[in-house]
Amino acid sequence: MNYRTKHTGLRLTVIVALLAVFAGCKSVATPPASAPLAGTEPRIFPDYAATVIPPNIAPIRFRIEEPGVAFQTRIHGDQGTEITISRSDPAVPIPEAEWHRLLESNQGGVLKFEVTIQDRLGGWRRFKEFEVRVARERVDDYLVYRRKIPGQDWRQTSIQIRQRTLGGFDDKIVLDNQRIGTSCINCHSFVGNKTRYMSLGFRHFIFDTGTILVIDGKIEKIPLKFGYTTWHPGGDVIVFQQPRLTPRGSRAEESDLFYYRRSTRTVRPIPGLAREDWLQDGATFSTDGRELFASAAPKPWGATPTKDVPSEVLRQIVPFDLVRVRFDIDKDEWSEPEVIISSRETGNSILFPRTSPDGRWLTIRMMDYIYLVDLQKARETGRFEPRQCPELQTGESRGWNSWSSNGRWLVFSSSRETGIYIRTYLTYVDPEGQVHKPVLIPARDPSVQGEDPFMYNVPELIDEPIPVSADELAHAIRSMKFEEVNGYPPAKK
Structure with a gap:
């Protein structure tokens, strides 16, 4: 290639790039001040x-x-x-x-x-x-979420945990399953919207199954598969959901709740909850760590092993109650569970409890909506009364939600607009609990927003960036040895 050809090609490249930048930005006529009013807002x-x-x-x-x-x-x-x-x-x-x-x-x-x-x-x-x-109240600076193509097996598709800057459009990879030989990565969790304590689950047919813990910027690897996770605010106790193997066709997804204590490297079932005749789902600690709110339900088939239960029984929908268990971290003692919101009274399962950082509100999922429970009022009256929020229709049975550190913003995943693709929305909750119209998280290119094939779920708000790189996390999963855990594998009492 001679000098003239080389630089002609370079000039063409620059021209094409500039045309792409200014496409749609060419000079247009200025509308006259007398332009007639349409009378409606634009779509x-x-x-x-x-x-x-x-x-x-x-x-x-x-x-x-x-x-x-x-x-x-x-x-x-x-x-x-x-x-x-x-x-x-x-x-x-x-x-x-x-x-x-x-x-x-x-x-x-x-x-x-x-x-x-x-x-x-x-x-x-x-x-x-x-x-x-x-609003006057800020939202946390970062959003961590999981991105994947819906309907595809995790062994055959890309799954990424990503960190988005909410004040702009920077979006970086926290962990890509393609970096570790195609595995399932999910259930990231933090303490108090900070990244001092972080957990991230993984499942792999070569590197086994486990959880990565990031503590003060240092990575640990433990042989426990954390499902949906809640941390005690002190960072020492982690309650996690561990799914059981469930026969194909079963609607009752069986899982147990366990807690892991970092200081003693011990895993145990939660007394009163981890029973053979009960099902458990997600849980959340109260802001002070003295209570655990969890979804639980008695099995219609009792303690009969699932493999011996007729398929038509397994296919029935099991309604979950919301229960409360009190916890004394110093004595390592749990109370018996008490039902505080009954599925018999609501007519629906109560799932995905999350407490606001100020301790005022508890969000729960029933059907396609997120509900608010006023915890302050509940402690005064003894009644936990869920209030439906029509603005928070999720349209997705496993939608996730989390709070900002100041308790004014709620982020949630929903397929409300398409019925198929799950997006992430942000909504303002004022001091009186009034929920406002949700905002779809802004995109860099509005011309294609909402048209990509990915689902964006498990959104978590944090006010500081994750302190370890994608390379460090991938290396830990591939090469680090598992830490020893007392009580592993977790077993029921």
Whole structure:
């Protein structure tokens, strides 16, 4: 290749790149001030109208779902410099720097979005402004989640644990199962939205099954398969769900609850819960660590071994109650479980309990909705009364949710918009427990948001980055020896 050919090719590459950058950004006509009003708000995706957003969230980029050949969007508040975006493309890529300046100037206020569209005949329509409220309370800086293609076996697909920066669009891999010979990785968990204590489960047909613990930046590997996990706030005790092998076709997914004590490297069943005639599911500690809320249900077939139970019995749906077990960490003592919300009274299973960091609220899942329980009121009256939140329809039977460190934001996974693909949403919960319209986590490219084939679930909010790299975690799973654990394998008493 001679000098001229080489540099001609380079110039063409640069030109193509610039065309890609400015596609949709070419100069468009300015709408006249007299443009007639459409009388309605524009249709947009994601639907951010009438939502509440954190003052540190990434630009809520969207695409306008109205026909047209030119699109102008004005964003303004009572304070700060307005943002104007004029394009021949319906995508609205709000610039980051200008957006964050506008958010900072309008904390506790309202941003207004005005969309004006030109049709093919040259006429303009100015749509009614929609509003977005900016809360004063920040959301944690990072979101950790699991990404995979739904419906595919973990041995044949990519599964990644990822860490997203919520103030921008940086998204890094925490662990990729392709780095460890295709395995299942899941059930990441933290203490108090911090990364000082972290757990991450893995299942592999070569490297065996176990859990990675990250303690103060140091990695440990233990031969216990943590399912859904909750840490005691002190970081020494970890309660985890361990699924049992269940016959194909069974609807009653059998699992047990155990607790692992790091200081003694001991695993034990939780007395009163780990019984042959009971099923257990997820659990969560109270903020002070003195109570454990767990989903549990008596088996319709009692203590009969599952392999001896007729298939038509196994296929029935078993409703779960919410139980409370008191815990004394100093004496290592657990109380007998007491039912605090009965599935007979609600008519539905109670699953996935999560407590807010301020100790005020408990979220639970019933059918396709997340419910709020006022723990402060419950302790005063003795009644745990779930309140349905229509805004928190999940549309997904195993949807996960978690709280921000200040207790004002709830993040949850849901297939509410497509019925198939699970996305991650953020919703504001005010001090009185009023839940506001959820916000789909913003994407870098709004023109394709919601169209990728992945599911995004098990979202966890943290306020600091994970202190170990993807290489270190992969190396630990492949090469580290398992720590000895007293009581392993966990057995029922």
